[in-house]
Structures are given as C-alpha cells and as structure tokens.
Amino acid sequence: MARPIVAIVGRPNVGKSTLFNKIAGKRISIVEDLPGVTRDRIYAEGEWQNKYFTMIDTGGIEPKSNDVIMSQMRRQAEMAIETGDVILFLVDGLEGITTTDREVAEMLRKTKKEVVLVVNKIDTPKTPDTVYEFYELGLGTPIVISAGQALGLGDLLDEVVKHFPEDKDVDYNEDVIKIAVIGKPNVGKSSLINKILGEERVIVSDIAGTTRDAIDTYFTHGEDEYVLIDTAGMRKRKRINENIERYSVVRTLTAIERADVCVIVIDAVEGITEQDTKIAGYAHDNGKAAIIAINKWDLIEKETNTYLKFEEDIKRVLSFMNYAPIVFISAETGKRVEKLLELVKVVSNNHSMRISTGTLNDIIGEAVLMNQPPSDKGRRLRLYYSTQVGIKPPKFVIFINDEELMHFSYARYLENQIRQSFGFEGTPIQFEFREKGEKGD
Secondary structure, X not given: OXXXXXXXXXXXXXXXXXXXXXXXXXXXXXXXXXXXXXXXXXXXXXXXXXXXXXXXXXXXXXXXXXXXXHHXXXXXXXXXXXXXXXXXXXXXXXXXXXXXXXXXXXXXXXXXXXXXXXEEOOOOOOOOOHHHHXXXXXXXXXXXXXOOOOEOHHHHHHHHHHOOOXXXXXXXXXXXXXXXXXXXXXXXXHHHHHXXXXXXXXXXXXXXXXXXXXXXXXXXXXXXXXXXXXXXXXXXXXXXXXXXXXXXXHHHHHXXXXXXXXXXXXXXXXXXOHHHXXXXXXHHHOOOEEEEEEEOHHHOOOOOOHHHHXXXXXXXXXXXXXOOOEEEOEOOOOEOHHHHXXXXXHHHHHHOOOOOHHHHHHHHHXXXXXXXXXXXXXXXXXXXXXXXXXXXXXXXXXXXOOHHHOOHHHHHHHHHHHHHHXXXXXXXXXXXXXXXXXXXX
C-alpha cells in the first residue's frame, strides 16, 4: 500500500521545518530564524494512530518574488502541492494574516486538494485575536499549534489523517508480482518496459525525465501475473534544475514501497554512480527483493572478462545488497530481457519463502557446532531458539541469552549459513535478537 503524501507549505519563516521535524520525530530539516533556509524539499516518514504517510518539507512560497532562489523555492512548493494528497498550509499566528498568505491561499483553493490551515507560534492557552483573521482565507477552521513547543500537534494530526484517501493503492490479487523499475533518468527504464510488454505503452524519449509519473501496467507471462510500475528517474541533487525531477523522487519512493521486486536499472556506458547506490539503498532499506539490470550492454566494447570486471565493480559498490542477482541486458535489442523476467519470478518467490521452525533450528544448530558463538569475559553467547516471523522480506527472531554478545560478524555468519541452505537469492533477510532468561546463562 502506497503511503499518502502530506506536503507542508507556506511563506518563509512560519515554522514549516520545525513542524516537519516534530512530526518526523527527529531533526531533519535545518531550522534557523532566517527566511529561505529550507531551499529544497525534504522527505521523511510520519506515523499517527497506525497510519503511515510521507511528509514533504518545502521552501517558503513568495508568489511575486523575482529573486532567483525564491522563484526556485516557489516552483518546488508548487510541485509538492501537486504531489501531495493533503496540504498543510502553515501561517504565523503572531504576525497575523499577510498579503502573501492570501495569495498562497488562492493558489491552494484552485488545486481542489485537501488543505488543512495551520496557525503556528501560539504558545499560550489563550487564542490571540489574530487567529480569527485567518478565516478570511476561505480554507475552513484553522488548527492552532505551537510547533516549537509541540502544542496542538495531536489535534493537527487527527485532522490530517481524516483526509487520507481510502483508495490510495490498487488492490491486486496476492499472486500478482509487482515490479518497480527504478533508476536515474535516461537509463532506459521505459524502453525496458516496452520490450517486456512488446508494445509502445510508455512514451520513450532521449530526453531525461519524460516519464513524469508512476504508471501501472498489468500483464501476464506464461501462467504468471505481473504489474509493472514505471517511475520517473532520480538524479543527483546538484544536477536537478527542473522542479519536475524533484517531484519525481517522491513518486519513485512511493513505487518502491508498493513493489514486491525492484529492478534497479544502471547505465552500462556511464557505469555505476553514487546516485545508483542511493537508489539501490532505498530498495534495500524498504526490504524489497531486488535485481540489478545493467542496461545498454550492447553498446559496450567487449574484451576478455569485461562483464566479470563490471560485475566485480557492482558487487564492491553495492556490497550492502550482495544478495541481488546481476543481469546484463539491452532494452533496445531485447538481449536477456527474458532472463530478467525469469529472475523476477525467482526473487519474488524467495521474498515470500517460509522455513519451518524445525528446519530453521536444525540449520542454526549446525552453524553453532561449526563455529562457536563469541564470548566476552567468561560469558559466552547462547542461542536458544529460532523462528521465522515474517515474509517480504523474510524475518527471523533468534532468542539468545545476551544481546551484547551478539557481534555483527556472527550475525552475518548466521545469515550466510541460512542463505547457503535455502538460497534467498534476490531478497534481504532481517534478524531480530531477543534476550531470554538471565544474562550470562
């Protein structure tokens, strides 16, 4: 299920970043008492009453400013508004209503989006008269808060979650494999989808960023059902000049959340880049099955072991997801696209694999016999019992005597033993270690 998107907008210096950080539960945006400090949109996950959402913090809106920075901030806020399901319009309750507030309110009314008017900086129980001015904006009853003091945030979030769309995601049959095709702009994602589908369902262009939204396409292959989620590309922050590409980042993250399998498309000509690593990291952090597809392989001049060297580079840079298979393809010619589809099914099955408790404990027991757990100052780590508690990705709980004795290296050893026994190609594995009994037992 894709998370609803909440965009926080308003003119500069009304406390948007402070509110963003309070809801996110950590300091993410830079907070200074200067207008225009938040010059870019920043994203974070929020949760209220078991409802999860993605927040966008924006730079301030100055509708009539000719300043270059202000103009860029305004464009990005506009894209956040277009992206958002719910818009939080923040105003300054101490300063009162301004001409800019009125202009922003007019912009918001035209969007037909769900807008929550939020009056900030009210630190006292008594509501000042300036708050009542904001009814003039025609956006309903204002919610009064103090972001700095965390006052009124519960009431605000209660109102926000009321506006979440009920049909945010399509409910596909559980047997349908959802594939997110992700990567930087112009690496060939749309071309790859067209080759898989065998028809021009998605516009293909040499202009980066042609695909501006996520597009779901249902298809069958053999007896299996799939949905392809094409996404707008993600590129390095410093290279983003068009607000449309900034807006596409949220769409890509949303597509990853909805997917079962992420096909990470990398340009063979350009080689793996820092941004490729970040995109792969999003998929890994979300616990998704993954395949690394090296596209445009037909354009590479081959020598002995060319692909082995390239594969070596990929595994070194993406060492955190060495479980992901690598396939060298050409979306243009169709080379190995069939193999890619076969891999999608394999890694999807592994992503949903369950291991019986008895078999799992046998494997863990053998692993302990082959390599004794670590000890410290006469205390040795003991593993009592293991069980699988989840899938997509597979998650295991191992009961032990002392969490402090579970070294990272030994946890990695246990993971390797499980992978050797069951494969799990293409999927991350998660472990949770819980103490049972007295420490040092």
